[in-house]
Amino acid sequence: MSEYSPSRLLDKIIIRVPEGMRDRIRRVADSNNRSVNAELLVLLDRTYPDxxxxxxxxxxxxxxxxxxxxxxxxxxxxxxxxxxxxxxxxxx
CATH class of the missing domain: 1.20.5 (Single alpha-helices involved in coiled-coils or other helix-helix interfaces)
Known part of the structure; x- marks a missing residue:
């Protein structure tokens, strides 16, 4: 990713997750053909709709x-x- 990528201008959130949760999220994201970030955005959008x-x-x-x-x-x-x-x- 370029250091001038538009995604660098987006808000960022850093979270800590319990051991194993990242792997669980990764498996679901892979099954949905998404990155971990994209998978989390889908879940957040469902929980906090515009x-x-x-x-x-x-x-x-x-x-x-x-x-x-x-x-x-x-x-x-x-x-x-x-x-x-x-x-x-x-x-x-």
């Missing part, structure tokens, strides 16, 4: 519910809200 991604997902849900027959929309929204509440409780 707010704009959440907005996009919510918009997708709204569009799906809007396509349902009018008589099913209230139940669909209730189901969405119940699921979100359950997920919220799991993360609090």
């Amino acid at each position: 707010v704009t991604k959440l907005d996009e997902h919510l918009q997708d849900i709204a569009e799906i519910v809007a396509k349902l027959p009018a008589e099913n929309r209230t139940d669909a929204w209730r189901s969405v809200f119940e699921r979100l509440e359950a997920l919220r409780n799991d993360t609090v």
Whole structure:
């Protein structure tokens, strides 16, 4: 990698992991055809999604519910809200 690589401008985080964890991450990364760094970025992005991604997902849900027959929309929204509440409780 060149010392002038754009990746050198990115934020860096150094972490310490228990013995053997790096190897476990490497095995999973290899099975996904990723570097260890790329694998960790995927996991971090899933755990800490960008707010704009959440907005996009919510918009997708709204569009799906809007396509349902009018008589099913209230139940669909209730189901969405119940699921979100359950997920919220799991993360609090």
